[in-house]
Amino acid sequence: MSKINASVRDLRKLETLAQIHDAARQLALADGLSSVKIEDIASKANISRRTFFNYFPSKEDAVLGLQSPTLPNGAVERFENSNDDIITRTVRLVVEVTRTTTVANSTAKGRRKLRKHFPELIERFEFRTKSVEKIIQPIVEDCLSRDGVKSPAQEAVVILSLSAAIFKLAYRIDHEIKDESVTKSIKTFKDTLKKRL
Amino acid sequence: MSKINASVRDLRKLETLAQIHDAARQLALADGLSSVKIEDIASKANISRRTFFNYFPSKEDAVLGLQSPTLPNGAVERFENSNDDIITRTVRLVVEVTRTTTVANSTAKGRRKLRKHFPELIERFEFRTKSVEKIIQPIVEDCLSRDGVKSPAQEAVVILSLSAAIFKLAYRIDHEIKDESVTKSIKTFKDTLKKRL
Numbered sequence: 001m002s003k004i005n006a007s008v009r010d011l012r013k014l015e016t017l018a019q020i021h022d023a024a025r026q027l028a029l030a031d032g033l034s035s036v037k038i039e040d041i042a043s044k045a046n047i048s049r050r051t052f053f054n055y056f057p058s059k060e061d062a063v064l065g066l067q068s069p070t071l072p073n074g075a076v077e078r079f080e081n082s083n084d085d086i087i088t089r090t091v092r093l094v095v096e097v098t099r100t101t102t103v104a105n106s107t108a109k110g111r112r113k114l115r116k117h118f119p120e121l122i123e124r125f126e127f128r129t130k131s132v133e134k135i136i137q138p139i140v141e142d143c144l145s146r147d148g149v150k151s152p153a154q155e156a157v158v159i160l161s162l163s164a165a166i167f168k169l170a171y172r173i174d175h176e177i178k179d180e181s182v183t184k185s186i187k188t189f190k191d192t193l194k195k196r197l
Numbered sequence: 198m199s200k201i202n203a204s205v206r207d208l209r210k211l212e213t214l215a216q217i218h219d220a221a222r223q224l225a226l227a228d229g230l231s232s233v234k235i236e237d238i239a240s241k242a243n244i245s246r247r248t249f250f251n252y253f254p255s256k257e258d259a260v261l262g263l264q265s266p267t268l269p270n271g272a273v274e275r276f277e278n279s280n281d282d283i284i285t286r287t288v289r290l291v292v293e294v295t296r297t298t299t300v301a302n303s304t305a306k307g308r309r310k311l312r313k314h315f316p317e318l319i320e321r322f323e324f325r326t327k328s329v330e331k332i333i334q335p336i337v338e339d340c341l342s343r344d345g346v347k348s349p350a351q352e353a354v355v356i357l358s359l360s361a362a363i364f365k366l367a368y369r370i371d372h373e374i375k376d377e378s379v380t381k382s383i384k385t386f387k388d389t390l391k392k393r394l
Contacts, residue, residue: 122320194394
């Protein structure tokens with residue numbers, strides 16, 4: 001398949017994801033989460049029930065617009081070739097991978113509204129955070145191993161959990177997690193911890 | 198009231214809490230969370246429905262054995278008078294306050310089982326973590342203010358979120374969060390971050 005055809009297909013996939021999420025969110029907010037059936041979501045989004053499952057594993061994920069995290073093209077290379085220190089690089093990787101977990105038309109504001117309406121869905125976000133860390137952990141660990149670190153697994157846990165805390169502060173500064181908020185959050189942590197450790 | 202009477206009353210209160218939690222947990226695991234009524238829990242624990250609400254705000258909290266966090270006697274003094282650095286002191290305070298959120302007969306193993314059975318309850322733990330941080334935040338901030346720190350609120354956020362990450366690692370080492378696991382987790386973080394920051 002040519003590259004152009006592939007990217008047309010990718011764009012269509014993104015559109016369909018957005019349509020399904022929109023339908024699921026609207027129906028859940030209108031009728032309540034437990035009343036909404038996958039059939040209703042599929043029919044509102046003009047797809048079949050079977051097609052639904054090519055896009056989302058569950059009704060809940062469709063309502064939230066959540067996808068399984070993936071590694072964007074070039075993310076590992078950027079992580080490995082950057083001149084930044086490992087904490088900065090890990091935070092950037094957390095941001096990149098977390099961005100792959102939300103469909104195009106899902107906004108931070110929209111997700112906050114859904115969390116508030118359906119607190120029972122918060123565990124999906126918990127799971128998302130854990131899935132992101134699971135993808136990144138071996139990448140950080142490999143990098144530390146190659147650098148000859150003695151306990152790479154343990155150091156990776158520390159670096160990853162600090163990076164997650166930095167990510168969380170960036171989210172508090174600005175819910176869309178713009179690059180400058182990430183930079184600011186990294187600086188805040190570094191300045192304080194350098195002084196305190 | 199004499200001190201002895203007060204502590205007899207405290208002990209009775211702890212026993213009643215444990216009884217209610219036991220009854221709620223057993224009923225929820227046997228019949229499912231949504232089928233259990235507060236009346237059933239109260240009757241199994243030999244108390245009235247009205248008394249139930251003196252002990253737990255909701256069915257869910259009774260099932261989990263979760264209490265609102267409080268500051269144990271002397272905890273603030275220990276935090277303020279310790280010779281440890283502020284990160285170590287904050288982690289110890291997080292441990293002390295988190296311990297007040299579980300009733301006596303709730304074990305880490307039991308809570309893991311409940312989380313697995315009732316994933317919709319995970320948001321209660323999320324809420325618990327946030328409540329613990331809300332109690333501790335002003336104590337850390339005050340301490341930094343008195344030390345003449347320029348942005349005490351911001352530094353408190355950093356110290357608290359690092360402390361929460363250290364607490365989480367201690368929990369991974371040992372689910373009952375023994376003191377030596379806390380000490381080990383603090384050391385792991387410090388050693389790695391001193392090198393990396």
